[in-house]
Amino acid sequence: MKKKEKRGLRNLIMIILALVIILGVCYIDSNRRLTVTEYDVYSDRLPEAFEGFRIVQLSDLHGAVFGEGNEKLLDKIRAAEPDIIAVTGDMFDENTDEGYAPELTARLCEIAPVYYVSGNHEWVINPRNTFKAMEAAGAKVMRNEYETLTVEGETAVLAGADDPNGPYDMKTKDELVGEIKAETDDYIIMLSHRNTDLDLWASLGVDLVLCGHAHGGFIRLPFVGGILRHREEWDHPTIEGVFEKDGTVMIVSRGIGSSGKMALRLFNNPEIVVAVLHAGEK
Ligand SMILES: [Fe+2]
Secondary structure, eight states: OOHHHHHHHHHHHHHHHHHHHHHHHHHHHHHHOOEEEEEEEEETTSOGGGTTOEEEEEOOOTTOOOSGGGHHHHHHHHHTOOSEEEEESOSSOTTSOTTHHHHHHHHHHHHSOEEEEOOTGGGGSOOHHHHHHHHHTTOEEOSSEEEEEEETTEEEEEEEEOOTTSOTTOOOHHHHHHHHHHHOOOOEEEEESOSOOHHHHHHHTOSEEEEOOSGGGSBEETTTEEOOOOGGGTTOOOSSEEEEETTEEEEEOOOSSOSSSSOOOBSOOOEEEEEEEEEBOO
């Protein structure tokens, strides 16, 4: 091989090596460095007493751990000063240690009241005992039910829908919202794992929906966004961010962890969402 060719080959190897190292660093960062995204949500249907009400949303943890005892995650949540913590499914899955969800739930409950809805992955295993343990740890596991949030005597509704992977004969979303509407016209905050129901929630008159499921498209490229999607998401490009339809606001978290044994996030840092509610128009 000529001297010039040798140098060219060496340069090529160096470039490939540098790219591999850069990608490796990005990959580690994309799976380890927690970010916080804050959304301001305005509505003239929200009572004045809820001005500044802070909801921390955790989605799609999939058993993820950040620091000893998840302390890095808990620190970020504490710093966000939540009034409530909403966990929108896939906190654990078939690869997660049994004690993970109840232990983390207990720590979250020390910070603020915790409300939980199931994701698709919980139903791959039988989640009922884990739900019980999470309830014993202090969380409210919301299985197509709702309750009233009260601040200084004023009220809003917090509801939670089970993932459709749950029991075949469970209450539908229409039935759940119908029950709420029959009782009150209060502002409705809905926790629901999947990101594909904006049209339905808008038609039902739900005010705010917090969901996840899409993991932001797993691998996110500049100018393109998330490139991997679940089958049902091709018709619903609502894979991360905030969306609005007919007065319904839907926030889609990019999630925190990854399903499967391998962490599959690239250029897509784990995301804690903070929804800050405001009474009145923007
Ligand atoms: Fe997930």
